[in-house]
Amino acid sequence: MQSISLLTLTLAATAAISAGRFVAADGTTASAGGNALGVSRCTAGAGEDFPVDVIGTTQVTAAGAIADGAAIEVGTDGKAITKSSGITVARALQAASSDGDSIEVLLIAN
Template identity: 45%
Template sequence: MSKPTFHPLLTLTVIAAAAITKERRFIGFDGNTAAAGAKALGTNPVTAAAGEAMPVDSHGVILVEAGAAVARGAQVQGDADGRAITLAGGVSNGYALAAAAAAGELIPIVRGI
């Protein structure tokens, strides 16, 4: 697979409420990894220690790690680890612009207002 491309249109700064040790996970409005099925502020391009300022890509074409196989065009929600999975009763956090064959792959998603 080629390296996924991304184009964030809005990057916000939040304070990490706890240590964020994995990149490209859904981050909640509270500065924690977003809860399973919850609305996310965006994804984090870097890790952060608790209390540290952290960028969060909120809108545009952003990258997220898949938590399972995801089809291109599918709406995605977060799993318990903040990874993207196919929407199944949670809140949509965007649309997959590329497929993920398995967990652990980075995929671009599109997020709007």
């Protein structure tokens, strides 16, 4: 697994955060179909600081099958899903075959 983060910021978790999930700027898991600041690099409990990859490539947890090169939006629990009607937050750099797969994505500012 590879990631090339060009910018990693530190956030304070305002709720429990899982590793490899899209997160919002307020320190929570990003809402399905919504904007995301980046992807969490580790798990964190409420009140704990955690690193968030904001620019570059990173590893994110998929919610199901995703084709290599597909546009990505935030799904349930901050997992990556193939874009349908939400905001594009990343582009898949490899395919995912099932829920829980970790894939490399290119983050897209939104």
